[in-house]
Amino acid sequence: MRGRSVSDPSVDRWSRRDWWGVVLDCPDALALATFYSELLGWPLWKPETADAEGAALDPGEGVCGLTFQRDPGYERPVWPPEPGRPRMSMHLDFEVDDLTEAVAHAIELGAALSDFQPQDDVRVLLDPAGHPFCLYS
Structure with missing residues (x-):
């Protein structure tokens, strides 16, 4: 990708500049982060700053992340999709x-x-x- 660093995989993950991640909107970021933390066994990243507005997980290796942000207008998606109802945009x-x-x-x-x-x-x-x-x- 233009404008993005490419790091050597042997470089310490915290020194790399090629992080990427997925951000899920939700009504309560800390609650959803806690669910995925317990499901995946990944601890909260900087738990002292995690709250209902925003939270992230630390997978412990690699340079990807899973982050959660509160959206006050969040509408729960419907699966399978139904006409006129909120659809999932990713899974x-x-x-x-x-x-x-x-x-x-x-x-x-x-x-x-x-x-x-x-x-x-x-x-x-x-x-x-x-x-x-x-x-x-």
Whole structure:
């Protein structure tokens, strides 16, 4: 990408200048960050600054991130899509070793299993803010 540094992967992650990430809008950033922190095992990044307005996770390696920001006008998306209703604009995918165990854990943390499941080896779940995400094996 023009205007973006390319870093050597052997450089310490905190010294690199090629970070990228996904930002999810939601009604409460800290609540959704806490859900994904517990789901993925990634701690909050700078937990002393995380609040309902904004929060991020630290995956512990690499140069990508998952961030959450409060949107006071947030409308929960509908899955599967329905005409005239808010649609998902993106979703997250996570590969797992044991699909049954991973789904049970996500539900225990507050996710909901979608009624619509388009594939046998993938489970579509909805996070507490309604964003669809997939677990697959």
